[in-house]
Amino acid sequence: MLWHPRTDFSAGRIAYTVAVFSSFISLGLAVDVITLTRPDDWHLHLRDGEALKAVVGHTAAQMGRAIIMPNLTPPVTTTAQALEYRERILAALPEGSTFEPLMTLYLTDTTPPDEIERAARSGVIKAVKLYPAGATTNSDSGVTDLAHCDDTIAMLAKVGMPLLVHGEVTTADIDIFDREAVFIERVMKPLLARHPALKVVFEHITTQQAAEFVAQAPDNIAATITAHHLLFNRNKMLVGGIRPHYYCLPILKREQHRQALLKAATSGSAKFFLGTDSAPHAQGDKESSCGCAGAYTAPAAIELYARAFDEMGALDKLEAFASLNGPRFYGLDPNPDSITLERKSWQLPDSYPYANGKSIIPLLAGESLEWSIKA
Numbered sequence: 575m576l577w578h579p580r581t582d583f584s585a586g587r588i589a590y591t592v593a594v595f596s597s598f599i600s601l602g603l604a605v606d607v608i609t610l611t612r613p614d615d616w617h618l619h620l621r622d623g624e625a626l627k628a629v630v631g632h633t634a635a636q637m638g639r640a641i642i643m644p645n646l647t648p649p650v651t652t653t654a655q656a657l658e659y660r661e662r663i664l665a666a667l668p669e670g671s672t673f674e675p676l677m678t679l680y681l682t683d684t685t686p687p688d689e690i691e692r693a694a695r696s697g698v699i700k701a702v703k704l705y706p707a708g709a710t711t712n713s714d715s716g717v718t719d720l721a722h723c724d725d726t727i728a729m730l731a732k733v734g735m736p737l738l739v740h741g742e743v744t745t746a747d748i749d750i751f752d753r754e755a756v757f758i759e760r761v762m763k764p765l766l767a768r769h770p771a772l773k774v775v776f777e778h779i780t781t782q783q784a785a786e787f788v789a790q791a792p793d794n795i796a797a798t799i800t801a802h803h804l805l806f807n808r809n810k811m812l813v814g815g816i817r818p819h820y821y822c823l824p825i826l827k828r829e830q831h832r833q834a835l836l837k838a839a840t841s842g843s844a845k846f847f848l849g850t851d852s853a854p855h856a857q858g859d860k861e862s863s864c865g866c867a868g869a870y871t872a873p874a875a876i877e878l879y880a881r882a883f884d885e886m887g888a889l890d891k892l893e894a895f896a897s898l899n900g901p902r903f904y905g906l907d908p909n910p911d912s913i914t915l916e917r918k919s920w921q922l923p924d925s926y927p928y929a930n931g932k933s934i935i936p937l938l939a940g941e942s943l944e945w946s947i948k949a
């Protein structure tokens with residue numbers, strides 16, 4: 575990562591700099607421009623059809639690659655379906671884009687082991703996704719009991735393909751704020767005991783328990799962290815009115831958990847990497863008496879992560895988290911090019927056009943962000 579320190583700061587800037595870059599102020603330097611290897615998004619929902627066309631350009635404008643979630647209706651359960659979906663994504667990209675979709679399969683109770691071999695041979699399917707049945711958006715076809723999938727998971731371990739896990743239990747007796755922590759004990763630990771060599775990404779972790787579990791686990795266990803879980807606790811969603819655009823799954827947690835996620839993301843551990851979980855839903859489906867789960871963060875993804883790392887005075891850790899740790903876990907090279915971020919304010923639009931004449935509201939719509947991508 576290249577650092578571009580500035581020395582001509584104003585009095586107001588000095589106060590801010592002291593707070594955020596205490597280690598740099600002794601040198602009289604503040605970081606206002608950073609260049610990093612182009613990032614990738616290791617957890618992304620692109621949907622299909624008109625919605626796909628509306629959203630894919632936002633990710634392609636900043637990310638080199640993305641792991642594409644398979645929770646379409648119906649879900650992407652076979653290699654053939656994933657290859658067709660990949661073609662639709664490539665066709666929806668803006669002219670000249672080199673963005674590369676990395677495909678996934680949706681694990682069901684009946685996914686056969688030979689489907690995993692086919693997926694591995696395809697070269698473009700990089701992972702398999704576990705949704706516990708009923709855990710989240712379009713998870714009705716998800717796994718009801720992992721015991722049904724033992725041979726298929728053994729095949730994943732054999733071919734070295736990661737299992738991506740939405741880590742929440744779904745039983746009605748477990749409180750929504752506890753579902754991730756209980757999942758670790760009831761599902762994750764037994765799964766890893768049965769398949770110790772399996773590569774697992776604990777997706778969109780939201781709790782101190784998950785952060786600590788992954789940090790102390792062997793190297794075949796990693797985690798993605800979203801920008802919104804690094805930036806917000808549950809007060810943002812519930813204090814002063816209910817704010818549906820902050821409702822996502824796993825749900826935002828207490829400040830203690832946000833702090834644990836920030837610590838993990840900026841720790842320098844290669845186990846944690848960027849996964850936005852940008853999950854588009856039309857405005858009316860979010861602003862509703864029964865609103866959908868998902869935050870649309872793709873239009874300002876890296877800018878939101880920069881805000882979070884800046885909050886920790888850890889911008890020097892952003893490149894590993896955003897651009898290096900993910901490819902390393904997946905056995906891929908980092909992207910060959912770079913992006914430059916500058917401390918320059920811009921305003922997110924109030925909305926973007928979505929499918930069927932509807933609109934989509936990005937997280938922090940109409941608000942100012944302090945980091946922008948240099949053209």
Ligand SMILES: NC(=O)N[C@@H](CC(=O)O)C(=O)O
Pocket residue numbers: 619645710711712740821822823824851853854867868869
């Ligand atoms: N994160 C969400 O709140 N929603 C995702 C599903 C998911 O990742 O769990 C979606 O597809 O809308």
Ligand SMILES: [Zn+2]
Pocket residue numbers: 710740777778823824
């Ligand atoms: Zn999920």
Ligand SMILES: [Zn+2]
Pocket residue numbers: 617618619643851853
């Ligand atoms: Zn997701």
